[in-house]
Amino acid sequence: MDWSIPSNERRAWDRRVPYYLRIRDRFAALIEKGSLLPGTKLPPERELRDQFQITRVTARQALTQLEAEGLIFRENRRGWFVSPPRIQYDPTANVSFTESVLAQGRTPSATVLSTERMIASARESQFLDVEVGDPIFLIQRLRSIDGRAVLLEHLHVNAERCPGLLGLPLDRSLTELMSEHYGISEYRPHINMRPTALAEPQAQALGVSPGAPSLYLSRIIYDQFDSIIEFDQEFWRHDALEICINVHHHLSPVQAEGVNNSHDDMPETLR
Amino acid sequence: MDWSIPSNERRAWDRRVPYYLRIRDRFAALIEKGSLLPGTKLPPERELRDQFQITRVTARQALTQLEAEGLIFRENRRGWFVSPPRIQYDPTANVSFTESVLAQGRTPSATVLSTERMIASARESQFLDVEVGDPIFLIQRLRSIDGRAVLLEHLHVNAERCPGLLGLPLDRSLTELMSEHYGISEYRPHINMRPTALAEPQAQALGVSPGAPSLYLSRIIYDQFDSIIEFDQEFWRHDALEICINVHHHLSPVQAEGVNNSHDDMPETLR
DNA sequence: GAGTGGTCTAGACCACTTC
């Protein structure tokens, strides 16, 4: 395949556009046009180097740029691939990861990486309504969509409220387990999010290179008695999700229903 | 100043840690410890090269990593600086940028970059409850915190609902203008966010290098009659904000008050 | 004009994946 840039696709303000941005543009156009489908493997960096007559450093700069935009991703030492569509996710809704992924016609899965019963330190007690020294559970799970790991979870649970939790099938929805086994109905009024980059251990778990861009999300979870029973930390692949929030307080139920909250069709940038 | 790495700050799993991560760690530690205050200029890349006995490419890799994490930022061709604290921002609250920045003891400002009266294309009509050909206003503003540009806004407004809007002082809160001059009270039930990277024009406006990581946020704004009057697109510097969402629906007013929604003290990563 | 970041070259060796 010939990857070179057709003359009709050059930028209006061409001339003195850095090479790495030209290559970025080339692939961005192919991906947006649908010529490169999600999951497609890109050519090896050395092939790009030859095709475009640049050095590998420059080729990598273009690839890193596309990665930052979420158009492509890499699997450590395996290659570069076109990103699947983002999953739409509402962190304020009481809808589990599993449900919302299924609702969008994708296939979710969960792997329990580790479980641990530990004693709350000052740090955890602060977030969990427990005293220092009280028992808590720490559960680490990896969530995938269509076989691609997208989310690393660190769940901190008040152990006294759900004895025996670690013996239950933790690859299922935790919300369901809490409800079915302990009569706890969760809700999640406080959510924090910020863009960052992944440190070594999280990157490893998600199978990405350390320093890959990421969205960090934390959540304090209450039960029906307004007592904190869970504190979650989530590390998302930055290209895997689109946060869609519906605030219902002013909408009548009829209006709220059937609302499509994706602004997908609006171009994000005005290149 | 000597930037070299003291032996007691090496990682436990040292040995074969890439140079660029060691340098990252060095600066991350200094910043978290408070030895490097927000706004501090980092040494020139060439100085880092000499201090750490690496090449400039490797030095830049470390700096880019710190930038991705939000710890430092660059001003185009001026140098690298320690990032100020993130502003806490609730996109679901009807609180203006100005108000929320002031409430956190920082100084907000706004610059109008451009205003335009234009005719709705198919694209805009889809988001604004107007017909193709109806007039809309497009307003571009730059918002700053303590003199640092952090947010580029593209506001699309239904022009028929607020005639003469472009003649009003647009560096003020738009929500206030809508309320005071047109009797429109806004609310914003649909919000979309995703991490991306900035394209050339947006990067230029924010004074950052193209490709810098960013958070894109779009919003559909309704009036009190549930008709769409505004569609906003926001491009945030990724290191400038921390999204804090409070969902009130289950909380009694008493509980909702005084809730501190920052999970700040919880470490994001567990290096 | 000196200093600084932005871009780029032309190589190299290593670690890991794939076959």
Add this chain to the structure above:
DNA sequence: AAGTGGTCTAGACCACTCC
């Protein structure tokens, strides 16, 4: 064993900022 990405060297020239 071959292929691929991950890391790194030792330079270079340019565009822009600061003085």
